[in-house]
Amino acid sequence: MKYMSSAGDYKVDRPGRLVGRAGRIAPDLKWPFVGTVAITFVATIVRLLGPLVIKGGIDQGITEGDRQVIVTAAAIFVGLLVVQYFAAAISQWSVAVIGERYLVRLRSVVFSRLLRLDMGFYSRSKSGVLVSRMTSDIESLQEFASEGAAMALTNLLTVIGVAVALGLVDWQMALAVFVVVGVLLGVSVIFQRQARRAYDQVRERIGRVLATLQEGITGVRVVQAFTQEDAQASTFGRVNERYFDANMDAARAISWYFPVVALLRVVALAAVLGIGATRVLDGSLTIGTLVAFLLYLDWFFQPIINLSNVYNLLQSALSAMAKLFELMDEPVVVEDRPGAHDLTEPVAGTVVLDGVSFSYEPDTPVLFDVSVAVDAGERVAIVGETGSGKSTIAKLVMRFYDPTVGTISIDGTDLRDLTERSRSDTLALIPQDGFLFSGTLRENIAYADVSAPDEAVWNVMRAMGIDDWVRSLPEGLDTEVRERGGRFSAGERQLVALARAFLSDPAIIVLDEATSNLDPETEIQVEGALRVLLSGRTSVVIAHRLRSAERADRVVMVDAGRVIAEGTHDELVERSAKYQELVEVWRRGTK
């Protein structure tokens, strides 16, 4: 898979680059972020003063037997707590604002990249995986933003602050602690390496679980029709189990690391007590300092444990980020060239394919040197065997792909020099399977122009002769069509797709077997509508029913990716043996 390989750069083992790039998505959040760090810093400092107050209370109050000092110390402590509360609340709040704002941006950026990617990318990718980028991956960032980020920041600052405080209070005990922490750091490096691998796998495999799940749902009717429920379930079970295994790998890493941290914490405690006790006994340390030190010690290890606790959130977030960058690094193949312009109005609607060759996969060409010129207002039919490349021509005209060789132009402008806007205003494709979005019938018909008045919608439907049908629906235009238009019969779906295209009023319309599921009577009706609604417009009609070819101004016959004949129906009947055969067979069938 081509698109997988471009990802290498942002593997999670380079968190620095990842974070740097992540930051560039929302540079305007930089200063708010700095402000947040500052307020968090204040909260941390205030917090760290606490044990010092206790030390004072012990050394000057308890040891000296002075109750007044104890009361004063307690009062100061409460004062500090009030300040700490507000500073911490503000810090929490602002971390959330920044995180959530960032996610709004990120969702937008990733989605806009998704929208720009070409159809080749979409047919290579599993839609479940693409959706999981925008959902489960970004949600894991969200989880980090809401649960982890504030925690990470506070604890990081606390660890640094406490380290300084420990050193200031008593460097000898601090040294013992730092030795233990050194060991801890070494252990953490090993853990991280192991966990990172596990979490990357987890991300990878959850994508697969979701994709399999999705196919199990969208294909459920076929599964049931062929009683493959058990087979399907066992396939899913395997994929699911692999995800479980990946999770358990991560769990194993966590399950040795955290106990070791807890053990080291106790070792540090014992070391401090050992050194501290010796020194209090020989009088070089006050008991208050020892107690304060013990309190700090808790505040030292606790944040480290907290950090490890949010580590898996962080790790998932980083893995997710890497996956997102992978997507954002997908090259945009089909894009407006610099200097792209709109067509000049009014659009005449000539379409010219000039020496077009194309292949979906590098070494299996589908079209060879196809040249076709469609005049403004002309109606051209493309006929040919199934799989000969007719739909491919239609897709190229829509610029779902760019030709490998040759050019396609509209009114003399290369498609690549045309803005996306202008192109989609000018062209409409009605594909083989009329896709409907879930939503109401109205929303689907007025898809290209949500503001279209009902009157316009009804006009189109009247012209097509489907107004009675719509009226007969219990909720008329407000009928919910459901996923992919599942509420309707196949022919009804095609009618809706046609109505949608007619309403968008394009200068050039491409019909790719858009009426294949209609009964002949309805088809005739639709063709009548086509003539009325599209009079004077250019149309390219792909159809297997030769009736359409017969009515077209010109017929283009495609065979195995080549244009083998071109002319009016009558001309072709005379000139082309292949076409003759086709007509022959067709005629036999209609007797």
Added chain:
Amino acid sequence: MSERQSRLGDLNVGIALLWRVLVRYRRIAAVSIGGALIWMSMVVWVPYLVGRVIDAVVSGSGMSNVWPLLGLIIVAGAIQAIGISLRRYYGFKVSYRAEADLRNEIFTHIQRMAFSFHDVTSTGELMARASSDLSQLRLILAMAPITLANLVMFFVVTVVLVIIDPVLGLTAALMVPALLLTSGRFASRVVGFSFDLQQRLSELSHVVEETVSGIEVVKSYGQQAQQQKRLDDKAETIYDAAMGMAKQRAIYRPLFEIIPALGTVAVLLIGGIRVVDGAMTFGEFVSFTQYLATMVLPLMITGWFFANLPRSAAAASRIDALLATAPEISEPRRPEHLKPGQGEVRFNSVSFAYPDGASVLKDVNLVIPGGTSVGLVGATGSGKSTIAHLIPRFYDVVQGSITIDGVDVRELRLDELRSEVAVVFQESYLFSASIEENIRVGDPMASDDRVRSAARLAKAHEFICEFADGYATVVGERGSTLSGGQRQRVSLARGVVRDPRVLILDDATSSVDAIVEAEIQEALKQVMAGRTTVIIAHRTSTLALVDNVVFIEDGRVVAFGSHDELLETVPRYSEVLAADMGAIA
């Protein structure tokens, strides 16, 4: 108000499910809980030992008394570590195991739900059940053992503190209810937002899904900007919900630190004075501060647990609701077997309506003699596919009955019925797998030869062989890397390889050209021989092949007879097909 009540109702259902899961994995859960208790029972010793060390120091009794205490601390630490390891590993195991098993269960369940369920349930909704709802549930399961141990610990510590010094002990122990109450309040404030958040996340996911699956339409109408706007709007609503939560978090989270710190102040104040008064030793005072420090994290975790419980319980209740929905098409209690026969299909006064729609079939009576072929003709939306879907019992009739060789389809086991009645759907859905695997869906046991001969009959063999990988060619999702006609032929081969008693072809050659269609028709003769075949088609060439034609209008059978007969006797029939006849001069 009622919404709130139903939420509470949901919570109970959800919690019941959580409990059932814990019971199901009680072995693993027990080890995890055991680990948590080991950890707890060791952890509570440490502050006490620290206090003893301090006392030894203050009383000046020398280091010889201190070293054994330090040794004990390290021993307690080591055992504690083992407890943590057990608790974590097996806690993960319970939660991931439960997650994986439930996901399998959900998947299997979805596979068995009838068409009518899938008609009205969106893919995204089902995906959410099996992904985000499940991970919500998993989180809470993972935390359950430690929460249990924490609750025990609070109790033990309170007792210890009270024993050391009743006055100070009770004061310090006040921290526990204070923190738990605070987190309870926090939870109830946050739960509404978290429901909203979940809801909005799934709305956003819906936008993404539709955009991805309808990308061709989006692009051909240049609706990228609109789609982007819809997504941005959803992202904005997510922001609002998330910030609603964040606000509560900003108010409450710091309290989880402040309250224990207030406990420390109380210890300093009351404990300090009591030490000065000689009512307690300095070491005991230090133990107190250490106990408080030890309890902070467990208290926070417990608070977190209860704060997330509603959200997880809601997720669990949604999962429960899905699993509790019985498939509308159910297996018969006492199934019959198919009688030997040629596959006679009989509709006895069948009426049918989709749950929300007007009636589609009205009093349909129809006999398709075994081994014969019949064509269904009718206008778009007249109910042809519906008839096709009733025979293998994808839906149940509302009135009347359908029999195959005299046995009501509702009396047959579904797999038996469906292995003898195969439908080639109007829409050719292929899985993203190899072409061979796609054909084999029809019959996984089929020999290579049979797969190939089915493909030949469906006129698919030729084009498949032209692919570099032949039958092993992997197609895109829904078969997206094949042309429309290629897809349709693979799907036809899938039906043919099944070799059923009754074969139903729903517009199965609509996307192929005339020549291939003629070839398929030729081949179909072979398939149709001696087999009941129902063909839905609009093409006269196909209708000329079948023994009888059923003409349907408005959900009623208006004529039955051979193609030629109907052409002569039923004017509407000729009208409907007129456009297809004699079109080419």
